[in-house]
Amino acid sequence: MSSAILEVENLNTWFYTRRGIVKAVNGMNYSLYAGECLCLVGESGCGKSVSALSLLRLFDSPPGKIVQGRVLYNGTDLVACSPDRLRAVRGKDIAMVFQNAQSALNPVFTVGDQMMEQIKAHDGLDRNDVLTKAKMLLEEMRIPGAARALKMYPHQMSGGMKQRAMIAMSLSCDPKILIADEPTTSVDVTIRAQIMHILKDLKARRNMSIIFITHDLSLVSEIGDRAAVVYAGKVVETATVTNIMNNPSHPYTSGLISCLPDISSGMKRLPSIPGNTPNPLNMPAGCPFHPRCSKAMEICRRVEPGLVHIADDHTVACHLYGPGAGGSR
Ligand SMILES: Nc1ncnc2c1ncn2[C@@H]1O[C@H](COP(=O)(O)OP(=O)(O)OP(=O)(O)O)[C@@H](O)[C@H]1O
Ligand SMILES: [Mg+2]
Known part of the structure; x- marks a missing residue:
């Protein structure tokens, strides 16, 4: 694997609203390598778009604010750099196709x-x-x-x-990095296939890195080299797409995969992960996924797990892995 051209470290983007603080991005970590397509995948509202907008400081501010974290691009921290420097990076180095771009x-x-x-x-x-x-x-x-x-x-x-x-x-x-936020949601299947083909082609011909944002794991399999699974404003698992699909390790990732339609089984109803995504104004203590997790243990209610390496280029934030896994709970 080549070296990272973009590193997102403990990024926190919060919205200070009248109802309280919306922790839309709440400790996001991932790396993007040269020439790869990294997919950010997760359910609606988990912070995919705000995290992407945060890279270029394009979210609504106020009420939004980056309260912590770094975005390292070729050695420059885009969170701390001057507005002029950031303006030079926008479009020229990092470009974005916004969600609902047509409007x-x-x-x-x-x-x-x-x-x-x-x-x-x-x-x-x-x-x-x-x-x-x-x-x-x-x-x-x-x-x-x-x-x-x-x-x-x-x-x-x-x-x-x-x-x-x-x-x-x-x-x-001619950007080096293209962020494509749900670029195929509002188009029909034929156009969707065309756009996916165009993006794959661009990546190959221009040797461009792509951050592809989607809630659809089938698109991840189609275009991604690696995937970062996002839940409640943070990455809970990263791995190659092959590993994510064949060896999902976080219970949330497994849940997303089990929701993929299986036409061969003749299923009448699509399965879904039980429960709802947490209220961003009132995140649960411990692991944010524990109220929906069938494998939740006592520690999951108290302590938030950090990302740990479980294999080469495979990280997971779950108490089933990492220090103390299998110990007393
Ligand atoms: N301007 C804003 N003011 C307050 N809250 C906001 C603002 N923009 C986004 N949010 C909140 O931040 C959280 C993350 O939103 P975001 O748009 O990043 O989700 P998403 O993962 O892209 O979802 P989707 O798949 O529906 O596009 C949500 O709870 C959303 O309501
Ligand atoms: Mg979005």
């Missing part, structure tokens, strides 16, 4: 104008070169008739076209 397109400008604005903001190219680059990016996204598509307003494009235009826009400054 971020401005309805009163053509897609071409919006793409060219983005390219101009970072590159010192003249108008003709900017136009050529915008057209090439749409072609790379396999949008048919790229020159015509540049002249379209967002409402003239299908959902799939808009989503691909948004991915093209995020690539306009």
Whole structure:
């Protein structure tokens, strides 16, 4: 495995609301390696989007604040660096396709104008070169008739076209890292397959690292090299996708996998993990998963487990493993 280009260490992003403190990201740890696709996977509300937005400080602030932690990118801590330095990293080094990205397109400008604005903001190219680059990016996204598509307003494009235009826009400054937050949720299965294919192709051709955010483990198997399973604002298991799928170690990961549909068994109802995700305003003491965990022990109610290595490139935060596992509880 090559060296990490991005390291997220004990990241905490909290929202100070009138109802209390929402600990959306609450001790997040993971590394991203050069040229890999890391999938952040977990149920709705577990902090996937806020953790990704935190890398570039793009969450709502106030009420949000990074209260602790580091995001190391090529030796620079993006949490502590100046706004100017961060602005230089945004788009050019690390770009993001936002969840519901299509709605971020401005309805009163053509897609071409919006793409060219983005390219101009970072590159010192003249108008003709900017136009050529915008057209090439749409072609790379396999949008048919790229020159015509540049002249379209967002409402003239299908959902799939808009989503691909948004991915093209995020690539306009040739980023080293692309964060794709649920890029296929609002498109049909055919477009979904196209977008997955495009992302895999980009990773291979541009040797780009991708952080792919999803709640869908089948997409993880399709695109991911490694996965980080997120629960209640933190990573509870990381491993290669093969290990996550074949040898899940955290009871939450096992629960997610057991919820995958198995067409061959002719099941009528999809299984689900019993219970609900914890209220972020009122996290349970100890392991945040213990109220839903069939393997919970006494210690799980009191002590929060840290991530421990259980094999090469496989870490788990669970009292079933690590120091004292199997001891008196
Ligand atoms: N601006 C905000 N103010 C207060 N709470 C917020 C804000 N943005 C997000 N949150 C809360 O932070 C928590 C994590 O949200 P986040 O959007 O990261 O979840 P997610 O894992 O991306 O979920 P989904 O799969 O539904 O996209 C949630 O409880 C959410 O309500
Ligand atoms: Mg999200």
